[in-house]
Amino acid sequence: MDDILVGRLMSTTLHTVSPETLVERAAQKMLANDVGSLVVIESDNQLAGILTTTDFVSIVAERRPKDETPVKTYMTTDVVTASAQDSIRDVSDTMIEHGFHHIPVVDETTGVIGMISSTDLTAYLSHIQTPSPS
Template identity: 80%
Template sequence: MEDVLVGRLMSTTLQTVTPETLVEEAAQKMLSNDVGSVIVIDDENHLEGILTTTDFVKIVAERQPKDETPVSAYMTADVSTASIQDSIREVSDRMVEGGFHHMPVVDETEGVIGMISTTDLTGYLSHVQTPSPSQTDSAQ
């Protein structure tokens, strides 16, 4: 399989919030846009964290008042990121090892520029054309 780079598969339509955004607003943004995470950024588009559907399980379990709780209380601040030049194999390995489904794609000067998810990787793999063993055997 060819070495495919993250820049080819990442989503560039991003749902972002600030650390001060209330979790209720973040949840509404995720539901309205049918996404599993929002990227938490500062005023200069630099990554502050990520808030995922998994984090909302914790929010509900702890019964915090959702209308008064900022995203910063639940977001993951130590976020593993990718660049557009990373190979999807490397990124996939890091996602599996870390047990997460979303990885923000960042650029040193532009900040957050995309998101690569397990859905993006699965979509790519479902379209890769590889011969089945029976096709390989009959070609010999």
């Protein structure tokens, strides 16, 4: 598993919003695309943060008007990222250590290029594992 790199497993279909997107619109986008996170990007495709379903617990608890509150109010800005050249073992360890389910994949010049999720890792493992004997 050490020789498998994030770039091989990451999703390149990204669901993104800007920091100014209203949380109501962000929630609609997450539901419509059946995703647990949105990558928050600046106009130059650079990572600004991440908004996850967990963040919506705070949104609901604080009862702010969802049609008036921008994503930047709740997004995580201190985001742990990966590069396409990172090993999936390292990324898996990071996910377990921090309890993350999604890690944005970034390139120094291009910005956000993908997302690696616990679902991506599980799908990979299910294909390489041999079934247990009956």
